[in-house]
Amino acid sequence: MAIIELTDVEVSYGAVKALQGVTCAVQGGAVGLLGPNGAGKSTLLKTLLGFIRADAGEAALFGFKLPEQALEARQRLGYMPERDVVGRKVSAVSFLTYCGCLFGMKRTDAMERAHEVLNYVGVGESRYRKMQTYSTGMCQRIKFAQALVHDPKLLLLDEPTNGLDPEGRIEMLQLIKELVHKRGVTVLLSSHLLPDVEHVCDHVLVIHKGRIVREGSIGDLTTARENLFEIRVRENKEAFRQALEQAGCTLQTHPNGNLLVEKPAAMNPRLFFEIAQQKKTQVRHFVPVRHRLEEVFMQAIGRR
């Protein structure tokens, strides 16, 4: 049974179609939800939370039909919204305990769990402070913690690294990664930050104008490009460069100083090594250049 199952889901706001024939099945792992603003990412998340009833098609979480059995589904999922959350008069411990109780946990269990989860997300001793005194980064951690308090099987994360400093961002991504790989939690990560998605997720769904325009594992999508290679040689760099140009290759310099060489389609890559031997140099670095996720994304939404 798929954890998330959408079949021909259509959602519209009046005349505007927010989702059109969305079909996908998520079996587990970490899935990145990518798309430009207004693509339908938030509508998809709202449909999965059971806030919105699909005009057509079927949506189900853990086999529970949405929105009819949304409460059963929500019992098993944690949601981290994009917008900042501030509980003015309560501490983080109190807020998380309350959230735990809303999931039906006993107050003592919820409190114990709140402490555990706050430790886990790195809030530490600040957990006793009123939430209104927290920085954006702290609020982000609290939002993450409230999604974890009941030990969900599925996490819906909307821009989880917003407002975090570089160190905090890496920590957050590591936590998400750990949850996926060590705890078996399924994550649907909606983000504009492609490196974040690339860091955490195994699969991506690219959504554009309400349709899923590309989906698959990141490994498959970012396949090696057939004719583009990154090469570094030990010496006689200029002679090597000229020889490559004479062989019909197009050359560029990578920001790291290596050569980006695009060979003619008919040329055998073995020729690079023969040229190097002729020019009395050694090839020290030779890798085929892969498609970057950014390129895949831009291509999918028709910008490139």
Next chain:
Amino acid sequence: MPIYEQTYRAYEGKTLRGFRWWVMVKQELRVLFATRPFLYLLIVAVIHVSFRVFQITVYDMVSMANQSAALMALRNIAMMQVDERTFFDFLRIQSPLVFLVTLFAGSGMICNDFSDNLIEIYFSKPLTRLDYIAGKIVTLVLVGAILTAIPDILLVVLHNLLAPGRETLRETYWIPFSILAFSACIVLPCVLGILASSALFSSQRYAGIAVFMLLFGDSALGSALPGLVRNPNFSVLSLPMAINRMGETLFNQPKKTFPLHWGWSALVIALVCAAAYWALASRIRRAERAS
């Protein structure tokens, strides 16, 4: 150095189903009772209760001591006499305080959830719209009951304890029901109106001012209209007057407010409650969809 590894653990405890609204009520009350101005307002309410305890104690002790002269003297002082009017007056005098306390407690209850983006968090939990609304309403109704029905019923019990006997019981057995009904007439429109205002306005201050202005305007209309059309029955359009009229009926008091049948007052109160609930529920429904 930590004595154990602080890591993520699976939750192996049980989760209970249903009554999520009660979780909300407990949390809201916990937050309210930790607020100092709220406690000060409750202390003001205690002063009135203390006076009524004193009144009932003195009256019952004198009546039980068979001191007829003293009893006659007490009965001549309307303020010290104990009958159904005493319990009616207690609620009537408490009603402005109920308004103030529920306004303080309730005006920010929903708009703060909106501005703090908590609505989205709550509805991502197994919580329905009805649970959310019920949680807020029950919290404020309990606060209202703490100020009205609960102390008033306890005063009736005190009266029966200090002057035990069939006669006291016969005179007072119906009063708790009237107290509950009149408390509901005072508390419900107040609670629903304040919560509706809190849902419709973006800040606690605006929500409070809006309720205050609405009540002020309604009272002014209810006072001016009977004079303009020379018909006292138009006072029924004023919510406080309609509530008072219900109290007069429930406690068998002479009709001082206006002579119109109490059913009209009940209708006005019911309409106000229904309109406020509709505004509240539709705003929450929109918020759930938009969150």
